[in-house]
Amino acid sequence: MTTTALPNPSASGAGRPPLPVKMVIAGGFGVGKTTTVASISEIDPLTTEASITEVAAGVDDLTHTPHKTTTTVAMDFGVITLDPTLKLYLFGTPGQDRFGFMWDDLVAGALGGLVIVDTRRLDDCFAAVDYFENKGLPFAVGINVFDGNLDHDLDEVRWALDIPDSVPLVLFDARERGSVRDALLVVLELALQRAEEE
Amino acid sequence: MSGSDDASGRRGKAVVRALRPYVDPPEEDTPAPGPSSRSASASGPAPGPAGEPVRRSLSVRPFLVTAGRVTDADRLPLETQVITTTAGLNALPALTFEQHDIVAACREPLSLAELAARLHLHLNVVRVLAGDLRSAGHLTVHAPQADAAHDLSVLRRVIDGLRAVPDSRGLTRDNNRPA
Structure with a gap:
């Protein structure tokens, strides 16, 4: 007589899965997040829908049950299989600023973030910069140089964004795989440096 | 074994079709399979009066397939x-x-x-x-390793792996020669 138990979860037919790690690609609407993911992802970027819970109550409403509404947003992502044991996922944040503080799901456990900036609309990226700073996530600001030209001096951009020198500022072309790769490497090297200092 | 059964058969079919809007609908001529044994059909009344043409609505409430359950606080990360x-x-x-x-x-x-x-x-x-x-x-x-972001060996592996990704001209980051 055999005992009937739940099948052993480790008795998988496919063996041990690769270790998944992720990075977050943030920035305002239309700055090239999806292009960035598409340039380096080995799959066409996929879109999934995720609910985010929005606390609609003001701070003066704490005595009541906070009124929550759920909003569905589309989220683009891609994947790079770095080796058979390691997969890097790239998640693009939903573009809307007002969802900026609802990115916890995306950012939890992320290795780092890349905030993409369009120098014609600098203020679009403030939400992401603030969010990553508050979360302590290692991040770099990437200026997407669509046409190879930069309208502003890098120091001006840094000043305008009010980011400290510890945040790397990189120029990159979201359409070029090598350029995206190098921008991500800047973020990862910052993350490594931070981890080494811990 | 006539009117009411037909009606409930249609209802069962309607529920199944409403649940899976992206599946090709069965042929209209296909006999209704009778009251559906799918658990979904037991989860609520049919979405419309029996006999009304079924709309292939895309606005299906997504949590119908989970019988209304949502995830608990211990949410699995996206990359799990x-x-x-x-x-x-x-x-x-x-x-x-x-x-x-x-x-x-x-x-x-x-x-x-x-x-x-x-x-x-x-x-x-x-x-x-x-x-x-x-x-x-x-x-x-x-589930992914919770502290991967602080794990030096993981970070080094990711960096090494990414450096080896060739750019559009086939050049890797490290050696600028074809990978």
Whole structure:
């Protein structure tokens, strides 16, 4: 007589899965997040829908049950299989600023973030910069140089964004795989440096 | 064995079709399979009066397939890897609908996010269903390493792996020669 138990979860037919790690690609609407993911992802970027819970109550409403509404947003992502044991996922944040503080799901456990900036609309990226700073996530600001030209001096951009020198500022072309790769490497090297200092 | 049975048969069919808007509808001539035994049909009344033409509505409430359950506080990260077990493969013929699709898709490891995107399911629906399938032993669920962001060896592996990714001209970061 055999005992009937739940099948052993480790008795998988496919063996041990690769270790998944992720990075977050943030920035305002239309700055090239999806292009960035598409340039380096080995799959066409996929879109999934995720609910985010929005606390609609003001701070003066704490005595009541906070009124929550759920909003569905589309989220683009891609994947790079770095080796058979390691997969890097790239998640693009939903573009809307007002969802900026609802990115916890995306950012939890992320290795780092890349905030993409369009120098014609600098203020679009403030939400992401603030969010990553508050979360302590290692991040770099990437200026997407669509046409190879930069309208502003890098120091001006840094000043305008009010980011400290510890945040790397990189120029990159979201359409070029090598350029995206190098921008991500800047973020990862910052993350490594931070981890080494811990 | 006439009017009422037909009506409930149509209702069952309507529910099934409303649940799966992206599946080709059955031929109109196909006899209704009788009151559906799908669990979904027991979860609520049919969405319209019996006999009314079924609209292939895309505005299906996504959590119908989880019988209204949502995920608990312990949410699995988006990149969590899901793999079908041997038991899951064996059970495949008996599984239906989304559960079938998930088990079939995860012969190769997939993240929850990929699964949701490929099957056009809401991410949190996939979370709930994957949890069910794990409980049943049909899937294994491998959450990512929680401290990967602070793990020097993981970070170095990611950096090395990414450096080896060739650019559009086939050049890697390290040596600027074809990979």
